[in-house]
Every structure is written in C-alpha cells, then in structure tokens.
Amino acid sequence: MIILWACISCKKQKKTPPEKVPITPKEELLEVQKKIPEREINIYYDTSRWYNILDLDPSIQIDIRYATENNFVGEIMYDCGECFLRPEVAKAIVKINKDVKEKGMGGIKIFDCYRPRPYQQRLWDRVPDQRFVSPPSKGSMHTRGAAVDLTLLDKEGNELDMGTDFDSFEKEAYHNFPHEPHILKNRSLLKSMMYKRGFKHISTEWWHYSYTLQNYSLSDWVWECNND
Numbered sequence: 407m408i409i410l411w412a413c414i415s416c417k418k419q420k421k422t423p424p425e426k427v428p429i430t431p432k433e434e435l436l437e438v439q440k441k442i443p444e445r446e447i448n449i450y451y452d453t454s455r456w457y458n459i460l461d462l463d464p465s466i467q468i469d470i471r472y473a474t475e476n477n478f479v480g481e482i483m484y485d486c487g488e489c490f491l492r493p494e495v496a497k498a499i500v501k502i503n504k505d506v507k508e509k510g511m512g513g514i515k516i517f518d519c520y521r522p523r524p525y526q527q528r529l530w531d532r533v534p535d536q537r538f539v540s541p542p543s544k545g546s547m548h549t550r551g552a553a554v555d556l557t558l559l560d561k562e563g564n565e566l567d568m569g570t571d572f573d574s575f576e577k578e579a580y581h582n583f584p585h586e587p588h589i590l591k592n593r594s595l596l597k598s599m600m601y602k603r604g605f606k607h608i609s610t611e612w613w614h615y616s617y618t619l620q621n622y623s624l625s626d627w628v629w630e631c632n633n634d
C-alpha cells in the first residue's frame with residue numbers, strides 16, 4: 407500500500423510543471439543574443455519600453471524610408487534608420503516574420519516603426535497638412551511605438567506586388583481599390599498574417615498596421631545614431 411501511494415505521489419510530482427523563472431526584458435534579449443552571436447547587441451536603450459527589432463530577429467529586412475530620400479517628402483527626415491517598437495509589438499512582429507517564412511516565403515520587409523515625436527515634428531514642419539501627416543500634438547500609432555509599415559517578400563527576397571509603393575497617397579493604396587486578383591491576394595495574405603498576431607489595418611494604406619492588444623502613450627525618445 408505504501409509503495410502504491412509512493413508511486414502515485416511520484417507520478418504527480420512528475421506532472422508538476424517546472425517553476426517559471428522570471429526574466430527581465432534585458433535578460434530576454436541577452437538570451438536571444440546567445441543564439442545570434444554574429445550580431446553584436448548594444449542594449450543602450452530602456453528594454454522595459456523598447457526593443458530594437460533586429461536585436462530580436464536580425465533576419466527581418468529593414469528599409470526605414472524616412473532615413474533616406476526615397477520617401478514622399480524626397481528628403482532625409484530621420485538622422486538614421488532604426489526599427490524600435492514596444493516590446494509586445496516587437497515580439498508579435500518576430501512571430502509574423504516566422505509565420506511568413508513557414509509559408510516558404512522570404513519573411514517581411516519593414517518601412518517604418520516607432521517614429522519619435524521630434525521626428526514627427528520634422529515631418530509636420532515640412533508637410534503641415536493633416537491629410538498626409540499627423541500633427542505632433544495628436545501623434546499617431548507610430549509615435550506610440552505600436553504601428554508598423556511593412557510588406558511581404560517572396561522566397562527570392564523580392565517584395566510582393568501590392569499595387570503601389572509604400573506611402574502612396576493615391577486611391578490605389580486603399581484596401582478597397584479594385585486591383586487585379588493577384589494584388590488583392592497578396593494584400594489579403596499580409597492582412598491575415600497581421601490579424602493573427604493582434605494587428606489591425608486602416609482603410610487608406612495597405613502597408614500600415616497597428617497593434618491592438620495594448621495601449622501606449624506618445625513618446626519623445628530618440629534612438630542613437632552613429633553617423634560618423
């Protein structure tokens with residue numbers, strides 16, 4: 407009888423899950439770093455507020471267009487291009503990149519992430535028109551670190567045909583524009599991947615998605631640049 411009891415108790419013990427060790431955001435990033443030794447992570451930023459997406463997944467393609475002249479203003483608006491997001495948002499984006507790759511595709515390509523309010527101010531000073539830019543006082547989901555502008559890549563790394571370039575203000579950029587079926591299919595694929603991880607779209611920009619599972623405040627913090 408004692409032996410039987412001992413066995414039951416032993417079985418029960420085995421089923422108990424191991425206690426979860428609490429991990430800070432910085433520890434989490436350092437854990438990630440161990441898996442990607444080729445990237446030297448410089449965690450100078452507050453990891454309770456921000457993650458640099460490339461510190462989580464360096465395979466994600468980044469082309470921050472406002473750090474180049476290839477944007478609707480035609481001028482460099484950011485001192486340098488980095489993709490910072492709120493930690494939960496960044497982790498959701500990493501999952502999306504993985505989801506896309508599991509479909510045999512090349513992953514995602516990001517055009518814009520967190521936009522610090524000082525940079526929003528620069529855009530507003532250059533284009534003070536609410537049809538194209540949110541006033542810095544009002545801000546946007548980008549200024550909260552909760553929006554991402556992105557597209558999908560095929561297995562060769564080429565951007566899928568979405569009907570227009572990023573930041574087109576034409577009607578062709580709207581979700582309801584009657585494009586050819588292959589374009590609608592590409593957009594619908596991006597949309598379904600984003601919704602699965604808690605993002606929602608806006609009607610006028612096929613590339614823009616906002617995270618819905620948490621609220622964040624506007625931020626003035628600007629990342630560091632080494633533009634020597």
Ligand SMILES: [Zn+2]
Pocket residue numbers: 518548553554555613614615
């Ligand atoms: Zn956007």
